[in-house]
Amino acid sequence: MSAIVEARGLTRTLPLDPPVTLVDDASFAIAPGSFTAIVGPSGCGKSSLLYLLGMLDRPDDGTLLIEGRDTTPLSGDARARLRLERFGFIFQFHFLLPELTALENVSLPMRRLGRLDRHAARDRAHMLLSELGIGEKTAKLPGHLSGGERQRVAIARALANDPVLILADEPTGSLDSVNSQRVVDTLHQVAGEQGRAVVCVTHDGAIAANADARIEMLDGHIVAGGTMAAS
Amino acid sequence: MSGRLNLLAGLAFKHIALRKRQTLVAISGVAVGVGFFLAVSALMIGSQTDFIKTLIDAAPHIIISDELRSPTPQPATLAYRGGAVAIRHQKARTEVRGLKDWQEILRAVDDMPGAIGSPSLTGGITLRLGGREEAIGLVGVEPGIEAKVSTIEDNLRVGRLRDLETVQGGLIIGEDLAQRMGLQMGDVVGATSAVGGTRTLRIVGLFKRGAGQLSASSGYVLLREAQSVLGRPFIINRIGVRLADPYAADDVAARLERRFGYKAESWQERSADFLSLLVTRNVIMYSVVSAILLVASFGIYTAVSTSVADKVRDIAILRSVGFSEGDLQLTFVIEGLALAAVGIMLGWLLGYGLMTILGSLDFSINGEHQSLPLDRSARQYAIAAAASLASGVLAAWLPARKAARVDPVDILRSAA
Structure with missing residues (x-):
């Protein structure tokens, strides 16, 4: 089965004095249906690698292939479109739009993609939130939800456009153990659905232990891990 | 396309609704600018029209x-x-x-x-x-x-x-x-x-x-x-x-002069000095009232700039979701446009009120009661709206461009 994402020698350096290398010559592949954990000490380049995979950042060197397609020549708009259609992001601090309700936050990517009309997008958002156990809180603003609930709204938003890859950056970092476990279970559940893969940056040993594969980083280098296989 | 516009407009309106005081200041600025533009231009164009009519009627065309x-x-x-x-x-x-x-x-x-x-x-x-x-x-x-x-x-x-x-x-x-x-x-x-x-x-x-x-x-x-x-x-x-059409006087006079050889002087030729003076007067008037509208648009610039600064984290979120730079730029331009549009409508009302007051003033000249000649044509309303919208878009576009250029990675990294 061909990889959803393939990194070939990705390098990212901040142009400071002296230059700071965030990611150095990272090469690996993410197979469909896999749950991959990126682990390592703080500041080793885990999040930077995740941003490169999600095309939020451009590598200074190397090639990123998404479903076999080289993303190097893509324009900013084309990268945004690809992100909208194929990726879902989850962050440590949920990063929901505070002035939108849970339902509106989840509808946002669907409405921007434009494949569903407003009502259909709301119906799907409602369904996703219900599946994640917060169907009764769709009208709440993020400020009126608990940390665990917000993160589940963020997961629902990440799943909204039915992506092939979920990129999660410390998704349990700000949650208590009960909510952390719930989020991890959800991520494991969504990984593998329709060949979807999850790449999760984490400090949590339990998440890493339960992952199908691990990429270990140190000072911007991948020190362990490589091409991953589906579970 | 309309779905995208609806979505971005919805986001823009949410931003506006969040900052009531700044929104009020920005809208008031545009309204006052448009209102006074209408009052001043109505007075100036009205007096000019009246003057030209007098010039035309004072003697044969x-x-x-x-x-x-x-x-x-x-x-x-x-x-x-x-x-x-x-x-x-x-x-x-x-x-x-x-x-x-x-x-x-x-x-x-x-x-x-x-x-x-x-x-x-x-x-x-x-x-x-x-x-x-x-x-x-x-x-x-x-x-x-x-x-x-x-x-x-x-x-x-x-x-x-x-x-x-x-x-x-x-x-x-x-x-x-x-x-x-x-x-x-x-x-x-x-x-x-x-x-x-x-x-x-x-x-x-x-x-x-x-x-x-x-x-x-x-x-x-x-x-x-x-x-x-x-x-x-x-x-x-x-x-x-x-003539039936006084403004054809120049052409008709030239034709008559060519045909009969005698000097045929149109009212425009006789009043060339006055007419060139009116052009200068119009340039001065439109410069002044345009400056008023431009200053009014500073309120929009401030409101949208603040909005961009406040929403920098949201911008990064939207970028991560898959919104393009153009989407974000358009969102903030819509924000400026909405402020300008509401300001224009209130400005129209204000301008109408000011014109009503000016029109009710009565002056006695040589024993005859005269009211101020005012041009209340829709053209002035349209000019005021177009100028305000243009300055509003420009005022919003500058901070909107900045919003589009926000590097989401910087924001996400600093927020983590």
């Missing part, structure tokens, strides 16, 4: 006179046309003044749709009364036709133009002149021309005081009376032309 743009070549010059000789100190041939074949010119004018020509003879005479003498310009007219060509009838305080036909030797002069000479309606005054013709004329009408030359130093008589007094029987030296 075209005056064909017995003058030529260039002097007639003398016979000696014509004899050596094209020759390498210069003839100087020629004795100029005396010409009989007056419009030759004026009936043909008049026919040509009357044949034009909606046009009418009025023949007249002008010349200088001296009015004498009890040892007082006043030199005036005498104008001999056909009252029935002249009343259709010029508005002198409107300037009459007493009497009618037609009275010239019913009273033998009837004369209409201005109140100013009558006062200087101590004349009243029905009084008789002696008139002498330069060629020695003498008549006794009777005052049958008075032009209003302050009607310029008309009131100060002009006198109207019947055409044949003028021809007799001035010693120029059957001659006229002026044809006044009124």
Whole structure:
């Protein structure tokens, strides 16, 4: 089965004095249906690698292939479109739009993609939130939800456009153990659905232990891990 | 496409609703700018229109006179046309003044749709009364036709133009002149021309005081009376032309001049100085009111800039979700547009109110009550709206561009 994402020698350096290398010559592949954990000490380049995979950042060197397609020549708009259609992001601090309700936050990517009309997008958002156990809180603003609930709204938003890859950056970092476990279970559940893969940056040993594969980083280098296989 | 616009507009409106005070300040700025733009431009354009109307109506739209743009070549010059000789100190041939074949010119004018020509003879005479003498310009007219060509009838305080036909030797002069000479309606005054013709004329009408030359130093008589007094029987030296479209006067005058050779002066040519002054006045006016609108748009700039600064984290979130730079730029431009649009509508109301107040003001000039001439046309509302929208978009576009250029990675990294 061909990889959803393939990194070939990705390098990212901040142009400071002296230059700071965030990611150095990272090469690996993410197979469909896999749950991959990126682990390592703080500041080793885990999040930077995740941003490169999600095309939020451009590598200074190397090639990123998404479903076999080289993303190097893509324009900013084309990268945004690809992100909208194929990726879902989850962050440590949920990063929901505070002035939108849970339902509106989840509808946002669907409405921007434009494949569903407003009502259909709301119906799907409602369904996703219900599946994640917060169907009764769709009208709440993020400020009126608990940390665990917000993160589940963020997961629902990440799943909204039915992506092939979920990129999660410390998704349990700000949650208590009960909510952390719930989020991890959800991520494991969504990984593998329709060949979807999850790449999760984490400090949590339990998440890493339960992952199908691990990429270990140190000072911007991948020190362990490589091409991953589906579970 | 409309779905995308609806979504971005929805986000923009959420932003606006969050910052009520700044929104109010920005909208108020635009409203005041638009309101005063409307009031000032209504006043300026209204007075200009009124002034031009006065210019148009003050005299016939075209005056064909017995003058030529260039002097007639003398016979000696014509004899050596094209020759390498210069003839100087020629004795100029005396010409009989007056419009030759004026009936043909008049026919040509009357044949034009909606046009009418009025023949007249002008010349200088001296009015004498009890040892007082006043030199005036005498104008001999056909009252029935002249009343259709010029508005002198409107300037009459007493009497009618037609009275010239019913009273033998009837004369209409201005109140100013009558006062200087101590004349009243029905009084008789002696008139002498330069060629020695003498008549006794009777005052049958008075032009209003302050009607310029008309009131100060002009006198109207019947055409044949003028021809007799001035010693120029059957001659006229002026044809006044009124057109259906006054703004065609320049073209028509040029055509008539080309055809008949006599100088045909349009009202635009006669008032060229005034008209160029009006252009300068308009440039000044639009510069000032545009500056007002521009300053008003600073409020939009501030509001959108603050919005961008406040929403920098949301911008990064939206980028991570898959919104493009263009989406974000458009969102903040819509924000500016919405502020401008609401400001414009309130500004229209304010401008309408100000115009109503200005229109209700009453001024007394020369004993006559006059109100301010105002241009309340939709054109001014449209100009105000277009200028405000343009400045609003520009004011929003600058911070919106900044929003689009936000690096989401920097924001996400610093927020983590």
